[in-house]
Amino acid sequence: MPTKRKRVTLEDVARAAGVSAMTVSRVINHTGRISPATRQHVSEVIEQLGYRPSRAARTLVTAKTGMIGVVVPDITNPYFAEIVHGIEDVAWEAEYSVLLANTNENPAREAAVLSQLDDAAVDGLIPVSSRLPDETLLPLLKQHRAVVTINRQFPRVASCVRPRHGYGFRAYQSALYLAHAGHERIGYINLQRSLINMQIETLIERMAEHNITIRREWCATCLPTWEAGYQTGHVLLAEHPELTAIIAGNDLVALGVMRAAIELGRRIPHDLALIGGDDILLASQVTPPLTTFRVPKYEIGASAARLLFARMDGDLSYQEYLYEEEFIPRGSAP
Amino acid sequence: MPTKRKRVTLEDVARAAGVSAMTVSRVINHTGRISPATRQHVSEVIEQLGYRPSRAARTLVTAKTGMIGVVVPDITNPYFAEIVHGIEDVAWEAEYSVLLANTNENPAREAAVLSQLDDAAVDGLIPVSSRLPDETLLPLLKQHRAVVTINRQFPRVASCVRPRHGYGFRAYQSALYLAHAGHERIGYINLQRSLINMQIETLIERMAEHNITIRREWCATCLPTWEAGYQTGHVLLAEHPELTAIIAGNDLVALGVMRAAIELGRRIPHDLALIGGDDILLASQVTPPLTTFRVPKYEIGASAARLLFARMDGDLSYQEYLYEEEFIPRGSAP
DNA sequence: GAGTCAAGAGTTAGCGTTAACCCTTGCACT
DNA sequence: AGTGCAAGGGTTAACGCTAACTCTTGACTC
Known part of the structure; x- marks a missing residue:
């Protein structure tokens, strides 16, 4: 039976550093005013104790999860895999995590996924090529603080990224x-x-x-x-x-x-x-x-993620990014 | 400015139904003993108010997130996309969400991802074909309650799924x-x-x-x-x-x-x-x-997810699923 | 008729953070 | 000396849920 190591809390750090919990919180979040000396000291204690903030507690009080939801019909379709790749890269830069849901081209499963993935589960949502009819999809999207659709359009509710034609x-x-x-x-x-x-x-x-x-x-x-x-x-x-x-x-x-x-x-x-x-x-x-x-699949994904972060930051203007499709004549139809 | 609709809490439901919060909680989680009449009544109120439990609050108290982490080197590689597909299907059945991280074949990014994705962020972890050396990877895996590796082996720490040879x-x-x-x-x-x-x-x-x-x-x-x-x-x-x-x-x-x-x-x-x-x-x-x-890429992913749920349920025995690779002679080397 | 027990609830106390407010200093300025 | 104010930091009270108890009732036992 391994020793049940208890989680290191903010309080523990505060005690060890001889400051209040709020001070530690401020150091971590770079908010408020902290003297360089205190900041340094607290940082060292954090390092030493190996403290890691609890996402759940933070989410509970700030109502932000640090995650975005991505729903695709089929992750094994290279088209979607590339889009997810673009989204993931931008999310990583922004220090967000990606909650991926694959619907296997099954509309019922997509509806179920989308209703589970409400605004409490993620801070933003990117439904990719949703297979749901407008009247089903729209109310599901309305639950969310921020949505950017790919290959669908709901100007009142979400920004949109898609091939032009x-x-x-x-x-x-x-x-x-x-x-x-x-x-x-x-x-x-x-x-x-x-x-x-x-x-x-x-x-x-x-x-x-x-x-x-x-x-x-x-x-x-x-x-x-x-x-x-x-x-x-x-x-x-x-x-x-x-x-x-x-x-x-x-x-x-x-x-x-x-x-x-x-x-x-x-x-x-x-x-x-x-x-x-x-x-x-x-x-x-x-x-x-x-x-x-x-x-441009990767770029579509990346743009969608950027638009999503803009929406999450409060820019609720409707944005539409259109990508030109380029006809590529090759051997199969010269 | 839209009206800031407040979240419906368990307490709201309890008040509306004329019962205690615990009773509502028990109805939702199917725990404890509830009379059929009460259950029915509470369920109706939940439905009516559109109540949805807060994942964060639940996570805070139960220390379970309902999510598993999946780390892949490159989601656009069909090999990994198929594995993720398998994992996602099993996770969906188990009502778990998949937190996907793509490392772009970059070991530094993989290390960063894995240290962010600690046991507080996910209930279990499946690192797929990790590109990190044992001595870097092992401590990162030890943070987690439950791990199943694909294409790597750490018998003391994780179950393993891989092609046999x-x-x-x-x-x-x-x-x-x-x-x-x-x-x-x-x-x-x-x-x-x-x-x-x-x-x-x-x-x-x-x-x-x-x-x-x-x-x-x-x-x-x-x-x-x-x-x-x-x-x-x-x-x-x-x-x-x-x-x-x-x-x-x-x-x-x-x-x-x-x-x-x-x-x-x-x-x-x-x-x-x-x-x-x-x-x-x-x-x-x-x-x-x-x-x-x-x-068998899909099956490898699905098995890994199943083994992971077994581990999360407390079965910490080392399991190893080996899949036979079948040589497929085709035109390029007949 | 007192004792036992289980069903079906309710009560209390956190889980780990941060928002919002409050309190000390020290120093500049009158 | 009195005033004002900002820097630096502390206090308190949630956030929404559940674990672990406690309490009440009625039925059943001997």
């Missing part, structure tokens, strides 16, 4: 690009539960305005994972061998389709052109490399 | 495999700061026992990232065009080397064979697909 515009641009390259039978794979992407019908209508026909049956919806893309690719290509190009909502899905296409004996891009959506590392490394849109 | 054995096996395939000039790229991998000299010696020569100048060390592998690959192949095979510490590095090799006009596997180390998604998707070792 979003999935919808990318799909639109991809379709135009493919049409100009001569493709006449273009399929589109929409991302399930992603609420800001272009609906299939909208894409069809908008392309019709350009006299480009996209048939409803050439389109599908799936989860934004590689496996889902792979399965959907198999199904879509089996049912519609006439397709000469497919646009996917993101890179993982596009790469899943690419694998399916290769297994079905399609040569890319000769038999099938493919366009993805966020330029993860994987996209540039496959053969042929994937045509996609570059999105 | 580790980088060293994989390098050894890869070298044997390549030698049997007829390769005589095999290079090895060691992972910098990874402390459980085989040292270059050790590999050279052990291969010498099999009459296989690996020259010191055919070996290099780099960070476990794609970029580092890419650069190292360029350098190594430029300086030693005689190499017919390269073994890398992990998949990202191997894939970086693959890219470099392709740029240098090497055909893989004909001119250069490549073997990686952890079977990330990317490995199976490149052309040719990468020969590597499958490691």
Whole structure:
């Protein structure tokens, strides 16, 4: 049985240093006026006793936790991992900790996570690509002192960081690009539960305005994972061998389709052109490399964190950081 | 200026329900004996007032935070992202939150993170593939009530989850495999700061026992990232065009080397064979697909979390979960 | 009918900090 | 000498919750 070493409290330090607890508190927090001599002395005692302030006690009295919450649909998706990386770096600089929640692309779990992660648990919140509908998400965000959304917009409640055009515009641009390259039978794979992407019908209508026909049956919806893309690719290509190009909502899905296409004996891009959506590392490394849109994921995360700290500091003005998506033509759709 | 809505406290609920604070506390925590009628009534009042317990206050008195700390070298490395995924799922089941810290492969930052993340900040800790030397890491782990390490071993202090053989054995096996395939000039790229991998000299010696020569100048060390592998690959192949095979510490590095090799006009596997180390998604998707070792990343994370909860529940016996690495021969080294 | 016991509550006393206020000095200025 | 004031530091009272007791009742035992 190891000796139950008791926590060193502020009081202990105060006693040992021969000062009041408040003085020690002031030394630690660099608040109030302390003479250099006292500061020095107290610091030494703190060092010697190995005192560490209790986060919980501090939180209880200041109502600040020193933590920010980050909610992502899927941490294994490189797109989100990069964003989290950016957030974490900025949080580290600001001496904040990151409470990470992964929702596994499950809206129910996301709602549960968000209602647990209230304003008492974290000082600020960054929901990344929330999969919840506005009417569910909004009240959950309102609980919080400070929120910055990524890939969603709630001007009254949160600042926002996102690619300028979003999935919808990318799909639109991809379709135009493919049409100009001569493709006449273009399929589109929409991302399930992603609420800001272009609906299939909208894409069809908008392309019709350009006299480009996209048939409803050439389109599908799936989860934004590689496996889902792979399965959907198999199904879509089996049912519609006439397709000469497919646009996917993101890179993982596009790469899943690419694998399916290769297994079905399609040569890319000769038999099938493919366009993805966020330029993860994987996209540039496959053969042929994937045509996609570059999105500055790390910077999006970092900016969101900076905006969040601004909000937490009381700047409640609505800020919107838009990042340009850069079209990256590569081998899969030259 | 919005009305500063005050937090609903346990006391408020107690008053509204006409019972004592303790009764409410017991209802919430399902402790003690409460009559069904009282429980029902209190629950309704809680619901009605929208009461949510304060984590901080609870932590202050129970000395439990409801959080576990997870420290990873690089969340954008799919290997770690998968492990975190596993941890997060199990933590979620257990109603625990995950405090994630990313150290960016920087040992100084890792040390700083670990000393901040003391036993008052989290109830348990999972350091994943720590890059710190034993003598630095050990005292930092001792601060904690419960620790489970991944890819490191400290039997007195923490349970451990890891692949059975580790980088060293994989390098050894890869070298044997390549030698049997007829390769005589095999290079090895060691992972910098990874402390459980085989040292270059050790590999050279052990291969010498099999009459296989690996020259010191055919070996290099780099960070476990794609970029580092890419650069190292360029350098190594430029300086030693005689190499017919390269073994890398992990998949990202191997894939970086693959890219470099392709740029240098090497055909893989004909001119250069490549073997990686952890079977990330990317490995199976490149052309040719990468020969590597499958490691059950999600399961490693999930097991570690389960072991951690066991430790937190007081089971301090040393547990070691070993996962078999499965050699996956693919196109890059058939 | 006194004693026993358990169910179902209530009471008290912190947990470790900091906000907000209060108290001493010493010194400059009139 | 009296006044004013700032520097440096102390006191007190929460913050919201739960551990550990205590108290009251009614049912059951012998």
